[in-house]
Amino acid sequence: MIELYEGEKILLKKRRHWYAIASESVVLVVAAIAPLLLLAGYFANPGMGDALSHFIPVVIFAYSVWLLMLWVLFFVLWTDYYLDIFIVTNKRVIDIEQKGLFAHDIAETRLENIQDVKVAILGIIPSLMDFGDLHVQTAGEAREMVIKKIPKAHEVREVISRELNT
Amino acid sequence: MQDNNIIPEIFDIASLVGTLDTMLWIITAGVLLIFAVVSIILYHHWKEYGVEQKNVKRLLIIYFSVSGLLLATMIISLLIWIL
Numbered sequence: 001m002i003e004l005y006e007g008e009k010i011l012l013k014k015r016r017h018w019y020a021i022a023s024e025s026v027v028l029v030v031a032a033i034a035p036l037l038l039l040a041g042y043f044a045n046p047g048m049g050d051a052l053s054h055f056i057p058v059v060i061f062a063y064s065v066w067l068l069m070l071w072v073l074f075f076v077l078w079t080d081y082y083l084d085i086f087i088v089t090n091k092r093v094i095d096i097e098q099k100g101l102f103a104h105d106i107a108e109t110r111l112e113n114i115q116d117v118k119v120a121i122l123g124i125i126p127s128l129m130d131f132g133d134l135h136v137q138t139a140g141e142a143r144e145m146v147i148k149k150i151p152k153a154h155e156v157r158e159v160i161s162r163e164l165n166t
Numbered sequence: 167m168q169d170n171n172i173i174p175e176i177f178d179i180a181s182l183v184g185t186l187d188t189m190l191w192i193i194t195a196g197v198l199l200i201f202a203v204v205s206i207i208l209y210h211h212w213k214e215y216g217v218e219q220k221n222v223k224r225l226l227i228i229y230f231s232v233s234g235l236l237l238a239t240m241i242i243s244l245l246i247w248i249l
Contacts, residue, residue, distance in 0.1 A: 057243040057244070057246040057247035058186065058190070058243070058247055060239065060243040061190060061240055061243040061244050061247065064236050064237075064239040064240035064243065065193060065197050065240055067236050068197060068201065068233060068236040068237065068240065069197070069200075071232055071233060071236060072200070072201060072204050072205075072233070075208055075229055076204065076208070079208055079211055079212065082212075082216070082225075083211060083215050083216065096215070098211070098215065101204075101207050101208075101211070104211075104215055
């Protein structure tokens with residue numbers, strides 16, 4: 001949770017682009033469907049299905065366990081995605097990053113310490129889907145803050161630049 | 167001298183099913199334990215670090231309803247197999 005200073009207003013909040021979580025989840029979807037395809041192939045084979053039909057409750061049990069583990073794993077990935085957030089206020093920028101389940105990192109810098117803001121959109125998919133990396137260069141100890149796969153990165157840069165010039 | 171009873175014992179369906187039952191119970195206990203531990207950790211993160219708390223309630227409903235459905239399917243199929 002972020003506590004705001006007196007007179008501080010949140011200008012924008014951004015998470016990574018949905019493509020980031022979608023691309024990670026594809027593997028889980030394939031892993032969820034694969035046992036069904038294997039079973040369909042098995043039952044399509046004459047004689048083989050009969051041998052397995054006795055064990056149908058065990059098959060359903062195993063598939064439920066498999067799906068539950070994938071579901072939990074998806075939420076571990078989703079939590080990592082959901083808790084990573086970049087916030088711009090009228091006084092500072094805050095980058096909150098969840099690293100796995102046991103590391104949580106919060107970096108912030110006041111607007112007056114920002115020296116430069118750059119956007120890097122590299123590749124076909126980021127260009128088509130309009131997301132990229134935002135580089136915030138500061139005068140502080142941590143010289144650069146990099147926020148990856150941020151949607152509409154140019155708009156975010158403009159908001160920060162506008163706020164720096166007011 | 168070679169023990170001729172080894173092969174029939176290996177293919178004894180009753181003992182195989184007995185072993186399978188034990189394995190299924192062990193798997194169930196393991197899954198419940200992993201699920202409980204990971205759920206507590208996730209819940210802690212959502213409550214502690216979630217910026218938009220109003221979404222956390224919706225998140226909990228989705229997570230636990232699907233998990234509950236899968237756990238129920240797991241337990242019911244196990245009971246059907248054993249009984």
